Amino acid sequence: NDEAARAANNGALPPDLSLMVKARHGGCNYIFSLLTGYPEEPPAGAVVQEGLNFNPYFPGTGIAMARVLYDGLVEYDDKTPATTSQMAKDVVEFLNWTAEPEMDDRKKMGWKVMAVAGTLFALSVWVKRYKWTVVKTRKLVYNPPTTKAVRNPSSPRTETHTEGQGFLK
Template sequence: MDLFCSFLSSEHLINIKQRAASTSSGAAEASPLRLNIAAAASTAVAIGSAAWYYHLYGPVAQAATPAEEGLHPAKYPWVHEQMFKTFDHQALRRGFQVYREVCAACHSLNRIPFRTLVGSVLTVDEAKALAEENEYDAEPNDQGIIEKRPGKLSDYLPDPYPNEEASRFANAGALPPDLSLIVKARHGGCNYIFSLLTGYPEEAPAGAQVGAGLNFNPYFPGTGIAMARVLFDGLVEYEDGTPASTSQMAKDVVEFLNWAAEPEMDDRKKMGMKVLVVTSALFALSVWVKRYKWAWLKSRKIVYDPPKGSSGGH
Protein backbone atom coordinates (compact mmCIF):
# COMPACT_ATOMS: atom_id res chain seq x y z
CA MET A 1 0.00 0.00 0.00
CA ASP A 2 2.79 2.37 0.88
CA LEU A 3 4.53 1.50 -2.36
CA PHE A 4 1.35 2.28 -4.33
CA CYS A 5 0.92 5.65 -2.60
CA SER A 6 4.50 6.58 -3.26
CA PHE A 7 4.03 5.62 -6.91
CA LEU A 8 0.95 7.89 -7.18
CA SER A 9 2.71 10.77 -5.53
CA SER A 10 5.65 10.42 -7.90
CA GLU A 11 3.27 10.37 -10.88
CA HIS A 12 1.59 13.51 -9.53
CA LEU A 13 4.92 15.28 -9.22
CA ILE A 14 5.87 14.31 -12.75
CA ASN A 15 2.60 15.74 -14.09
CA ILE A 16 3.12 18.98 -12.18
CA LYS A 17 6.66 19.30 -13.56
CA GLN A 18 5.45 18.63 -17.08
CA ARG A 19 2.73 21.27 -16.79
CA ALA A 20 5.21 23.73 -15.35
CA ALA A 21 7.65 23.00 -18.15
CA SER A 22 4.97 23.46 -20.79
CA THR A 23 3.86 26.72 -19.16
CA SER A 24 7.41 28.06 -19.02
CA SER A 25 8.06 27.06 -22.61
CA GLY A 26 4.83 28.80 -23.67
CA ALA A 27 5.86 31.93 -21.79
CA ALA A 28 9.30 31.75 -23.37
CA GLU A 29 7.71 31.47 -26.80
CA ALA A 30 5.29 34.34 -26.09
CA SER A 31 7.97 36.65 -24.68
CA PRO A 32 9.85 37.18 -28.01
CA LEU A 33 6.52 37.73 -29.72
CA ARG A 34 5.64 40.51 -27.32
CA LEU A 35 9.07 42.03 -27.77
CA ASN A 36 8.68 41.98 -31.55
CA ILE A 37 5.26 43.60 -31.31
CA ALA A 38 6.62 46.32 -29.00
CA ALA A 39 9.59 46.95 -31.28
CA ALA A 40 7.37 47.16 -34.36
CA ALA A 41 4.97 49.53 -32.61
CA SER A 42 7.82 51.77 -31.44
CA THR A 43 9.31 51.84 -34.93
CA ALA A 44 5.94 52.69 -36.45
CA VAL A 45 5.42 55.52 -33.95
CA ALA A 46 8.91 56.92 -34.60
CA ILE A 47 8.53 56.78 -38.39
CA GLY A 48 5.05 58.28 -38.19
CA SER A 49 6.25 61.12 -35.97
CA ALA A 50 9.15 61.88 -38.31
CA ALA A 51 6.84 61.81 -41.33
CA TRP A 52 4.33 64.12 -39.64
CA TYR A 53 7.08 66.55 -38.60
CA TYR A 54 8.45 66.61 -42.15
CA HIS A 55 4.93 67.17 -43.48
CA LEU A 56 4.57 70.23 -41.25
CA TYR A 57 8.04 71.76 -41.33
CA GLY A 58 10.15 69.86 -43.86
CA PRO A 59 9.06 71.02 -47.30
CA VAL A 60 10.69 74.20 -48.53
CA ALA A 61 8.21 77.00 -49.08
CA GLN A 62 8.23 77.93 -52.72
CA ALA A 63 7.01 81.20 -54.15
CA ALA A 64 4.06 80.97 -56.48
CA THR A 65 5.67 83.29 -59.03
CA PRO A 66 9.23 84.53 -59.70
CA ALA A 67 8.12 88.01 -58.66
CA GLU A 68 7.10 86.74 -55.23
CA GLU A 69 10.48 85.07 -54.79
CA GLY A 70 12.52 88.01 -55.97
CA LEU A 71 15.55 88.13 -58.22
CA HIS A 72 18.46 86.07 -56.95
CA PRO A 73 21.46 88.29 -56.13
CA ALA A 74 24.83 87.79 -57.77
CA LYS A 75 27.69 86.42 -55.70
CA TYR A 76 30.32 89.06 -55.02
CA PRO A 77 33.94 88.41 -53.95
CA TRP A 78 33.76 89.61 -50.35
CA VAL A 79 37.31 89.55 -49.03
CA HIS A 80 36.35 89.04 -45.38
CA GLU A 81 34.56 85.78 -46.25
CA GLN A 82 37.86 84.14 -47.21
CA MET A 83 39.40 81.80 -44.67
CA PHE A 84 42.58 83.76 -43.96
CA LYS A 85 41.16 87.28 -44.41
CA THR A 86 39.65 89.68 -41.88
CA PHE A 87 37.42 92.73 -42.09
CA ASP A 88 38.71 95.83 -43.82
CA HIS A 89 38.61 98.21 -40.86
CA GLN A 90 38.74 101.29 -43.07
CA ALA A 91 35.62 99.96 -44.81
CA LEU A 92 34.02 99.34 -41.39
CA ARG A 93 34.67 102.94 -40.42
CA ARG A 94 33.20 104.22 -43.68
CA GLY A 95 30.24 101.85 -43.37
CA PHE A 96 29.49 103.09 -39.87
CA GLN A 97 29.52 106.63 -41.21
CA VAL A 98 26.98 105.62 -43.88
CA TYR A 99 24.84 103.96 -41.22
CA ARG A 100 24.89 107.04 -38.98
CA GLU A 101 24.17 109.55 -41.74
CA VAL A 102 21.72 107.52 -43.82
CA CYS A 103 20.37 104.38 -42.17
CA ALA A 104 20.12 105.42 -38.51
CA ALA A 105 17.20 107.74 -39.26
CA CYS A 106 14.90 104.70 -39.56
CA HIS A 107 16.80 101.54 -38.61
CA SER A 108 18.06 100.61 -35.17
CA LEU A 109 21.21 98.75 -34.23
CA ASN A 110 20.21 97.98 -30.67
CA ARG A 111 22.38 94.88 -30.14
CA ILE A 112 25.62 96.82 -30.50
CA PRO A 113 27.04 98.71 -27.48
CA PHE A 114 29.43 101.60 -27.96
CA ARG A 115 32.27 99.61 -26.40
CA THR A 116 32.12 97.10 -29.27
CA LEU A 117 33.04 99.87 -31.71
CA VAL A 118 36.32 100.49 -29.91
CA GLY A 119 39.31 99.08 -31.76
CA SER A 120 37.36 97.96 -34.80
CA VAL A 121 35.52 101.07 -35.96
CA LEU A 122 36.35 103.95 -33.60
CA THR A 123 39.01 104.89 -31.10
CA VAL A 124 38.20 105.01 -27.40
CA ASP A 125 37.89 108.79 -27.37
CA GLU A 126 35.68 108.80 -30.46
CA ALA A 127 33.40 106.14 -29.00
CA LYS A 128 33.11 108.00 -25.69
CA ALA A 129 32.33 111.28 -27.45
CA LEU A 130 29.70 109.57 -29.61
CA ALA A 131 28.10 107.93 -26.59
CA GLU A 132 27.94 111.23 -24.70
CA GLU A 133 25.97 112.79 -27.56
CA ASN A 134 22.99 110.65 -26.49
CA GLU A 135 20.98 110.67 -23.27
CA TYR A 136 19.87 107.60 -21.35
CA ASP A 137 17.71 107.00 -18.29
CA ALA A 138 19.66 107.18 -15.05
CA GLU A 139 18.88 105.40 -11.79
CA PRO A 140 15.92 106.86 -9.84
CA ASN A 141 16.94 109.57 -7.37
CA ASP A 142 15.82 109.80 -3.74
CA GLN A 143 12.42 111.06 -4.87
CA GLY A 144 11.96 108.24 -7.40
CA ILE A 145 12.39 110.51 -10.39
CA ILE A 146 14.30 109.07 -13.33
CA GLU A 147 16.62 111.68 -14.74
CA LYS A 148 18.70 111.68 -17.89
CA ARG A 149 22.45 111.14 -18.06
CA PRO A 150 25.02 111.26 -20.86
CA GLY A 151 25.73 107.97 -22.55
CA LYS A 152 28.77 105.85 -21.80
CA LEU A 153 30.59 102.99 -23.48
CA SER A 154 28.43 100.32 -21.83
CA ASP A 155 25.24 101.75 -23.37
CA TYR A 156 23.79 100.42 -26.59
CA LEU A 157 23.30 102.43 -29.75
CA PRO A 158 20.00 104.34 -29.43
CA ASP A 159 16.85 103.54 -31.37
CA PRO A 160 15.54 106.18 -33.78
CA TYR A 161 12.01 105.77 -32.37
CA PRO A 162 10.78 105.31 -28.79
CA ASN A 163 8.55 102.33 -29.64
CA GLU A 164 7.17 100.24 -32.49
CA GLU A 165 4.01 102.30 -32.86
CA ALA A 166 6.00 105.49 -33.41
CA SER A 167 8.18 103.69 -35.94
CA ARG A 168 5.17 102.49 -37.94
CA PHE A 169 3.51 105.89 -37.78
CA ALA A 170 6.59 107.61 -39.18
CA ASN A 171 6.98 105.06 -42.00
CA ALA A 172 3.41 104.80 -43.30
CA GLY A 173 2.71 101.59 -41.41
CA ALA A 174 5.95 99.79 -42.33
CA LEU A 175 8.28 98.66 -39.55
CA PRO A 176 11.98 99.14 -40.39
CA PRO A 177 13.83 96.06 -39.14
CA ASP A 178 16.69 96.20 -36.69
CA LEU A 179 19.98 95.84 -38.56
CA SER A 180 22.05 94.15 -35.88
CA LEU A 181 21.64 90.67 -37.41
CA ILE A 182 20.14 91.57 -40.77
CA VAL A 183 23.00 90.02 -42.77
CA LYS A 184 22.50 86.68 -41.03
CA ALA A 185 18.71 86.95 -41.09
CA ARG A 186 18.38 87.24 -44.86
CA HIS A 187 19.02 84.50 -47.40
CA GLY A 188 22.00 85.60 -49.47
CA GLY A 189 23.56 87.65 -46.67
CA CYS A 190 25.91 90.35 -47.93
CA ASN A 191 25.06 89.67 -51.57
CA TYR A 192 21.35 90.21 -50.96
CA ILE A 193 21.75 93.42 -48.94
CA PHE A 194 24.18 94.89 -51.48
CA SER A 195 21.93 93.97 -54.41
CA LEU A 196 18.91 95.40 -52.63
CA LEU A 197 20.61 98.74 -51.93
CA THR A 198 21.89 99.09 -55.48
CA GLY A 199 18.95 97.48 -57.29
CA TYR A 200 16.52 100.40 -57.49
CA PRO A 201 15.85 101.30 -61.15
CA GLU A 202 15.10 104.83 -62.25
CA GLU A 203 11.51 103.74 -62.87
CA ALA A 204 9.60 100.49 -62.68
CA PRO A 205 9.72 98.41 -65.89
CA ALA A 206 6.67 98.16 -68.08
CA GLY A 207 4.13 95.69 -66.77
CA ALA A 208 5.41 95.72 -63.19
CA GLN A 209 2.65 96.13 -60.63
CA VAL A 210 3.74 98.17 -57.62
CA GLY A 211 1.33 98.84 -54.79
CA ALA A 212 0.56 102.25 -53.40
CA GLY A 213 3.34 103.58 -51.19
CA LEU A 214 5.79 100.91 -52.40
CA ASN A 215 8.91 101.12 -54.53
CA PHE A 216 9.99 98.65 -57.18
CA ASN A 217 13.05 96.55 -56.39
CA PRO A 218 13.51 93.24 -58.23
CA TYR A 219 15.59 91.73 -55.41
CA PHE A 220 12.91 92.19 -52.76
CA PRO A 221 10.36 89.33 -52.51
CA GLY A 222 7.23 90.59 -54.23
CA THR A 223 9.27 93.40 -55.88
CA GLY A 224 7.42 96.03 -53.84
CA ILE A 225 9.34 97.48 -50.89
CA ALA A 226 8.33 100.30 -48.59
CA MET A 227 11.89 101.66 -48.34
CA ALA A 228 12.73 104.06 -51.13
CA ARG A 229 16.18 104.37 -52.62
CA VAL A 230 18.45 105.92 -50.02
CA LEU A 231 21.93 105.82 -51.58
CA PHE A 232 22.94 108.31 -54.25
CA ASP A 233 26.36 109.25 -55.59
CA GLY A 234 28.09 111.80 -53.36
CA LEU A 235 25.53 111.51 -50.57
CA VAL A 236 28.24 111.02 -47.94
CA GLU A 237 31.59 112.77 -47.75
CA TYR A 238 34.11 110.22 -46.53
CA GLU A 239 36.74 111.55 -44.17
CA ASP A 240 39.47 109.51 -45.89
CA GLY A 241 38.65 110.96 -49.32
CA THR A 242 37.21 107.77 -50.83
CA PRO A 243 34.77 108.59 -53.68
CA ALA A 244 31.27 108.04 -52.30
CA SER A 245 29.63 106.27 -55.20
CA THR A 246 26.43 104.34 -54.66
CA SER A 247 28.15 100.98 -54.95
CA GLN A 248 31.01 102.09 -52.66
CA MET A 249 28.61 103.22 -49.94
CA ALA A 250 26.56 100.03 -50.29
CA LYS A 251 29.69 97.89 -50.08
CA ASP A 252 30.96 99.72 -46.99
CA VAL A 253 27.67 99.64 -45.08
CA VAL A 254 27.11 95.97 -45.94
CA GLU A 255 30.55 95.07 -44.62
CA PHE A 256 29.83 97.07 -41.47
CA LEU A 257 26.50 95.27 -41.00
CA ASN A 258 28.29 91.95 -41.46
CA TRP A 259 30.69 93.00 -38.72
CA ALA A 260 27.74 93.99 -36.52
CA ALA A 261 26.29 90.49 -36.93
CA GLU A 262 29.56 88.81 -35.91
CA PRO A 263 32.02 91.29 -34.37
CA GLU A 264 34.08 88.39 -33.03
CA MET A 265 34.98 87.06 -36.51
CA ASP A 266 38.53 88.43 -36.60
CA ASP A 267 39.34 87.02 -33.16
CA ARG A 268 37.70 83.72 -34.09
CA LYS A 269 39.86 83.37 -37.19
CA LYS A 270 43.00 84.22 -35.23
CA MET A 271 42.09 81.61 -32.63
CA GLY A 272 41.37 79.12 -35.39
CA MET A 273 44.85 79.62 -36.83
CA LYS A 274 46.39 79.01 -33.41
CA VAL A 275 44.28 75.88 -32.95
CA LEU A 276 45.34 74.55 -36.36
CA VAL A 277 49.03 75.14 -35.60
CA VAL A 278 48.86 73.53 -32.15
CA THR A 279 46.77 70.55 -33.23
CA SER A 280 49.05 69.95 -36.23
CA ALA A 281 52.09 69.92 -33.96
CA LEU A 282 50.37 67.59 -31.50
CA PHE A 283 49.31 65.28 -34.32
CA ALA A 284 52.86 65.09 -35.67
CA LEU A 285 54.16 64.42 -32.16
CA SER A 286 51.58 61.70 -31.57
CA VAL A 287 52.58 59.98 -34.84
CA TRP A 288 56.24 60.04 -33.80
CA VAL A 289 55.46 58.71 -30.30
CA LYS A 290 53.30 55.94 -31.75
CA ARG A 291 56.03 54.85 -34.16
CA TYR A 292 58.68 55.06 -31.44
CA LYS A 293 56.60 53.14 -28.89
CA TRP A 294 55.63 50.29 -31.20
CA ALA A 295 58.82 50.14 -33.26
CA TRP A 296 60.17 47.19 -31.25
CA LEU A 297 57.02 45.20 -31.88
CA LYS A 298 56.65 45.98 -35.58
CA SER A 299 60.36 45.50 -36.35
CA ARG A 300 61.02 42.35 -34.36
CA LYS A 301 61.81 39.08 -36.10
CA ILE A 302 60.77 35.68 -34.81
CA VAL A 303 63.05 32.78 -35.76
CA TYR A 304 62.03 29.22 -35.14
CA ASP A 305 64.94 27.05 -33.99
CA PRO A 306 63.80 23.42 -34.05
CA PRO A 307 65.08 21.28 -31.21
CA LYS A 308 67.90 18.93 -32.02
CA GLY A 309 67.00 15.27 -32.13
CA SER A 310 68.07 13.09 -29.21
CA SER A 311 70.79 10.50 -29.78
CA GLY A 312 68.56 7.67 -28.59
CA GLY A 313 65.87 8.29 -31.22
CA HIS A 314 62.19 7.40 -30.72
Protein backbone atom coordinates in the same frame (compact mmCIF):
# COMPACT_ATOMS: atom_id res chain seq x y z
CA ASN B 1 11.44 104.24 -31.36
CA ASP B 2 8.94 102.22 -33.32
CA GLU B 3 6.56 105.10 -34.09
CA ALA B 4 9.26 107.23 -35.69
CA ALA B 5 10.53 104.24 -37.67
CA ARG B 6 7.02 103.50 -38.96
CA ALA B 7 6.49 107.15 -39.91
CA ALA B 8 9.76 107.25 -41.85
CA ASN B 9 8.95 104.00 -43.72
CA ASN B 10 5.35 104.53 -44.85
CA GLY B 11 3.88 102.74 -41.83
CA ALA B 12 6.07 99.61 -42.04
CA LEU B 13 8.38 98.77 -39.15
CA PRO B 14 11.87 98.19 -40.59
CA PRO B 15 13.54 94.89 -39.67
CA ASP B 16 16.64 94.62 -37.50
CA LEU B 17 19.22 94.32 -40.27
CA SER B 18 22.07 93.45 -37.92
CA LEU B 19 20.98 89.81 -37.98
CA MET B 20 19.51 89.88 -41.48
CA VAL B 21 22.99 89.42 -42.94
CA LYS B 22 23.20 85.98 -41.32
CA ALA B 23 19.50 85.10 -41.54
CA ARG B 24 19.07 85.41 -45.30
CA HIS B 25 20.59 83.14 -47.91
CA GLY B 26 23.40 85.13 -49.50
CA GLY B 27 23.09 87.66 -46.66
CA CYS B 28 25.73 90.25 -47.60
CA ASN B 29 24.89 90.06 -51.29
CA TYR B 30 21.16 90.29 -50.56
CA ILE B 31 21.51 93.45 -48.46
CA PHE B 32 23.87 95.03 -51.01
CA SER B 33 21.46 94.25 -53.87
CA LEU B 34 18.51 95.52 -51.85
CA LEU B 35 20.25 98.85 -51.13
CA THR B 36 21.44 99.39 -54.70
CA GLY B 37 18.50 97.82 -56.57
CA TYR B 38 16.19 100.83 -56.91
CA PRO B 39 15.82 101.80 -60.57
CA GLU B 40 14.91 105.37 -61.54
CA GLU B 41 11.68 104.09 -63.10
CA PRO B 42 10.07 100.65 -62.72
CA PRO B 43 10.32 98.55 -65.88
CA ALA B 44 7.40 98.52 -68.29
CA GLY B 45 4.66 96.19 -67.13
CA ALA B 46 5.74 96.15 -63.47
CA VAL B 47 2.81 96.70 -61.14
CA VAL B 48 3.68 98.54 -57.93
CA GLN B 49 1.04 99.16 -55.29
CA GLU B 50 0.43 102.63 -53.92
CA GLY B 51 2.94 103.54 -51.18
CA LEU B 52 5.48 100.89 -52.25
CA ASN B 53 8.71 101.24 -54.20
CA PHE B 54 9.92 98.90 -56.92
CA ASN B 55 12.97 96.80 -56.08
CA PRO B 56 13.57 93.62 -58.11
CA TYR B 57 15.62 92.04 -55.31
CA PHE B 58 12.82 92.17 -52.75
CA PRO B 59 10.33 89.26 -52.83
CA GLY B 60 7.24 90.51 -54.63
CA THR B 61 9.21 93.54 -55.96
CA GLY B 62 7.20 95.99 -53.82
CA ILE B 63 9.02 97.36 -50.76
CA ALA B 64 7.89 100.09 -48.35
CA MET B 65 11.45 101.36 -47.79
CA ALA B 66 12.30 104.16 -50.15
CA ARG B 67 15.70 104.49 -51.75
CA VAL B 68 18.07 105.68 -49.01
CA LEU B 69 21.45 105.86 -50.76
CA TYR B 70 22.33 108.42 -53.43
CA ASP B 71 25.67 109.35 -55.00
CA GLY B 72 27.46 112.04 -52.99
CA LEU B 73 25.30 111.55 -49.89
CA VAL B 74 28.31 111.43 -47.54
CA GLU B 75 31.87 112.68 -47.71
CA TYR B 76 34.72 110.33 -46.83
CA ASP B 77 37.82 111.63 -45.04
CA ASP B 78 40.15 109.86 -47.46
CA LYS B 79 38.37 111.35 -50.50
CA THR B 80 36.88 108.02 -51.59
CA PRO B 81 34.10 108.69 -54.12
CA ALA B 82 30.76 108.44 -52.32
CA THR B 83 28.96 106.27 -54.84
CA THR B 84 25.82 104.34 -54.01
CA SER B 85 27.75 101.13 -54.45
CA GLN B 86 30.54 102.21 -52.06
CA MET B 87 28.11 103.34 -49.38
CA ALA B 88 26.10 100.12 -49.70
CA LYS B 89 29.32 98.12 -49.33
CA ASP B 90 30.19 100.06 -46.16
CA VAL B 91 26.71 99.46 -44.73
CA VAL B 92 26.88 95.75 -45.53
CA GLU B 93 30.33 95.37 -43.94
CA PHE B 94 29.11 97.18 -40.82
CA LEU B 95 26.01 95.00 -40.59
CA ASN B 96 28.17 91.91 -41.07
CA TRP B 97 30.38 93.06 -38.19
CA THR B 98 27.38 93.76 -35.91
CA ALA B 99 25.97 90.31 -36.67
CA GLU B 100 29.25 88.64 -35.75
CA PRO B 101 31.65 90.92 -33.83
CA GLU B 102 33.67 87.95 -32.52
CA MET B 103 34.62 86.77 -36.04
CA ASP B 104 38.12 88.33 -35.93
CA ASP B 105 38.88 86.71 -32.57
CA ARG B 106 37.58 83.39 -33.86
CA LYS B 107 39.86 83.56 -36.90
CA LYS B 108 42.87 84.35 -34.70
CA MET B 109 41.98 81.40 -32.48
CA GLY B 110 41.70 79.24 -35.61
CA TRP B 111 45.35 79.97 -36.47
CA LYS B 112 46.39 78.98 -32.95
CA VAL B 113 44.37 75.76 -33.15
CA MET B 114 45.96 74.92 -36.50
CA ALA B 115 49.47 75.51 -35.06
CA VAL B 116 48.80 73.22 -32.08
CA ALA B 117 47.20 70.57 -34.30
CA GLY B 118 50.18 70.68 -36.66
CA THR B 119 52.60 70.27 -33.77
CA LEU B 120 50.63 67.33 -32.38
CA PHE B 121 50.51 65.73 -35.82
CA ALA B 122 54.28 66.07 -36.25
CA LEU B 123 54.81 64.60 -32.77
CA SER B 124 52.52 61.65 -33.51
CA VAL B 125 54.42 60.93 -36.76
CA TRP B 126 57.70 60.99 -34.84
CA VAL B 127 56.36 58.65 -32.15
CA LYS B 128 54.98 56.24 -34.72
CA ARG B 129 58.15 56.23 -36.76
CA TYR B 130 60.87 56.08 -34.11
CA LYS B 131 59.25 54.62 -31.03
CA TRP B 132 57.18 51.89 -32.65
CA THR B 133 60.00 50.57 -34.87
CA VAL B 134 61.10 48.19 -32.10
CA VAL B 135 57.61 46.71 -31.91
CA LYS B 136 57.06 46.60 -35.67
CA THR B 137 60.43 45.01 -36.55
CA ARG B 138 60.49 42.41 -33.75
CA LYS B 139 60.97 38.85 -34.98
CA LEU B 140 59.32 36.00 -33.15
CA VAL B 141 60.85 32.51 -33.52
CA TYR B 142 59.05 29.30 -32.69
CA ASN B 143 61.15 26.41 -31.44
CA PRO B 144 59.16 23.19 -31.69
CA PRO B 145 59.42 20.85 -28.71
CA THR B 146 62.11 18.18 -28.90
CA THR B 147 61.94 14.82 -27.18
CA LYS B 148 64.97 13.05 -25.66
CA ALA B 149 65.05 9.57 -24.34
CA VAL B 150 66.48 9.56 -20.86
CA ARG B 151 67.43 6.28 -19.24
CA ASN B 152 67.25 6.04 -15.51
CA PRO B 153 69.53 3.20 -14.39
CA SER B 154 67.37 2.44 -11.37
CA SER B 155 64.21 2.08 -13.45
CA PRO B 156 63.62 -0.62 -16.05
CA ARG B 157 61.69 1.72 -18.40
CA THR B 158 62.84 4.68 -20.51
CA GLU B 159 61.45 8.18 -19.73
CA THR B 160 60.96 11.00 -22.22
CA HIS B 161 61.93 14.56 -21.43
CA THR B 162 60.61 17.58 -23.43
CA GLU B 163 62.71 20.72 -23.95
CA GLY B 164 62.41 23.95 -25.92
CA GLN B 165 58.70 24.49 -25.91
CA GLY B 166 57.22 27.92 -26.59
CA PHE B 167 58.14 31.19 -28.28
CA LEU B 168 61.51 32.79 -27.88
CA LYS B 169 62.64 36.23 -28.78
